[in-house]
Each structure stands twice: as structure tokens, then as C-alpha cells.
Amino acid sequence: MAGITAAVLSLTSCAEKKEASAEGDQAIDTTAITADTTAIEADTVAATTAPTEEAAAETITATGKVTEINKGKDGYSATLQAEDGKTYTATISIPNMTDPKKYRSVAIGDKITVTGELHDTFIVVRDLK
Incomplete structure (x- = not known):
């Protein structure tokens, strides 16, 4: 039953994308945006967690x-x-x-x-x- 539900959802999402393309809308490549955001987040985390010289407590x-x-x-x-x-x-x-x-x-x-x-x-x- 779960497999059928997943297949239906998958086909439905593909159909929605095709309809948008048929109407002349531009598709946006979200994978590139996600990759850029991940790189920015990784740089931010690295900058905030860089080891610092702390005096011994x-x-x-x-x-x-x-x-x-x-x-x-x-x-x-x-x-x-x-x-x-x-x-x-x-x-x-x-x-x-x-x-x-x-x-x-x-x-x-x-x-x-x-x-x-x-x-x-x-x-x-x-x-x-």
C-alpha cells in the first residue's frame, strides 16, 4: 500500500512539472541553489567553530x-x-x-x-x- 502511495505521489509531481513547462513557465534548478546555500552554511559553521586559543580556566x-x-x-x-x-x-x-x-x-x-x-x-x- 505504501509503495502504491509513493508511486502515485511521484507521478503527480511529475505531471505538475510538465504542466508548468507546457504553459511556458521556466523551471528553476533548485539543486544548484541548495548546493550554494550548503556551501555558504558550511563556511559559516567553519568560521564560528574554528579553534581559538583560550587561556586555561x-x-x-x-x-x-x-x-x-x-x-x-x-x-x-x-x-x-x-x-x-x-x-x-x-x-x-x-x-x-x-x-x-x-x-x-x-x-x-x-x-x-x-x-x-x-x-x-x-x-x-x-x-x-
Whole structure:
């Protein structure tokens, strides 16, 4: 049944193309347009994903009070008001932990110490105390 449906659709589309040609309309070669667009998209992707020299992430240990929690699919993000007055967003998830057994949930108001890689104000937590 599926084969018959595919054949009918194929013949119908061919008939529509022939009718357009018979009326004097010009056929447009869409394969050339698609190829050009693909080339442009590939160049754009290559330009945006080219390897760049980045400084190694700084390792930081921050202690502070949890002021906000946002649940994620692999863990959560905790906003941490550090003792030095800075605010960090700590990404805490089992896959990122050096020792996954140290993963635990925290609550707003808990005082925690995190160690991890600092990226601007975001800490990818490797250890949680």
C-alpha cells in the first residue's frame, strides 16, 4: 500500500512539472541553489567553530551562602554569595564531579564550599563540601 502511495505521489509531481513547462513557465534548478546555500552554511559553521586559543580556566575555591537554585537535567545551578562579596553561579552535576559520590543537593541558605573551573562568574564544580 505504501509503495502504491509513493508511486502515485511521484507521478503527480511529475505531471505538475510538465504542466508548468507546457504553459511556458521556466523551471528553476533548485539543486544548484541548495548546493550554494550548503556551501555558504558550511563556511559559516567553519568560521564560528574554528579553534581559538583560550587561556586555561582558572581553578577556584569559593565558600558562601546559596541564594538561588535552578534545577537542570543533570544537576542544578546554585547562585553562591561568596564570603569575598562576589556572586558566582556554580554548576553542580554528577558528570562534572571529580568524585561523583560527593554530589549532593543543597538548599537555599546552605553554606557550601565549591572547587572548580572559573569561567567569568560561572564555576564548573569539581568538588563540593
